[in-house]
Amino acid sequence: MGLMPDETFWSTMQVGKAYFELVDYLEADHFFELAHRLSPCTLEGMDIYSTVLYHLNEEMRLSYLAQELISVDRLSPQAWCAVGNCFALRKDHETALKNFQRAVQLDSRVAYAHTLCGHEYSALEDYENSVKFYRCALQVDERHYNAWYGLGVVYLRQEKFEFAEHHFRRAFQINPRSSVLMCYLGMALHALKRDEDALEMMEKAIFSDKKNPLPKYQKALILVGLQKYQEALDELERLREIAPHESSMYALMGKIYKQLNILDKAVFCFGVALDLKPPAADLAIIKSAMEKVHLPDELMEDDDL
Known part of the structure; x- marks a missing residue:
């Protein structure tokens, strides 16, 4: 029996939610779209589907989904979460917030x-x-990892690194x-100067998602801090294969070449x-680093990049 x-x-x-949690938005999109076609009037999970479309920059489809929901x-929180995500995608944070708050008020x-x-x-x-x-999210559901992550990001920005580590770990x-x-x-x-643990975590992140450029860049950053310049360059070369248009990657390469005193390559990377x-x-910061390439290291602000 079927x-x-x-x-x-x-x-x-x-299945869509599982792919969402793996940050595989393309696969998540496929299954959410299928679910939505199977039951267009079911609203459960559609708030997460709208976030998947937000991450994929699918503005037209997201707008259409919001209108459908x-x-x-029109009194469902999922519908207003979808509307909020439309405005969040347009970087209209105030309007997005009003819609998300409406969702909270409804349920x-x-x-x-x-x-x-x-x-x-x-x-x-x-x-x-x-x-x-x-x-508030954690009071509703203590296993809501997105809220633990959100708190970690806030504490990281505020340089409260112990708090950040605790919340990311949760x-x-x-x-x-x-x-x-x-x-x-x-x-x-890494911010807590626990570089060996940080490197191990970045390795895990790279292994679990070969297409995510962020851990490769962060790994290179840690290696630069440990003065392992060649290893850092090797990592950045691997990063260049999957994300060839990242200015921060070339800026970091420029900094490494400056440290290695390969000045023509440093100038080239800062230029790119x-x-x-x-x-x-x-x-x-990049302009200033480029202008100072030919100055000796002690005249450079080392931590700018």
């Missing part, structure tokens, strides 16, 4: 709606409210297969980093 339609929906959505039930037992509020407050650098909403214990959580836990360990239109905060 599965009943609602059982098929439920099992398909669970609103027409099914305060949806942990994910609290977390999405936390993410938007974090994007607006309102860390006090961000922490408050992540804590998230990692709940979802031990996510390369993103491994990477952020590694970053907190500038051509790749780095964020405004990095632009001045």
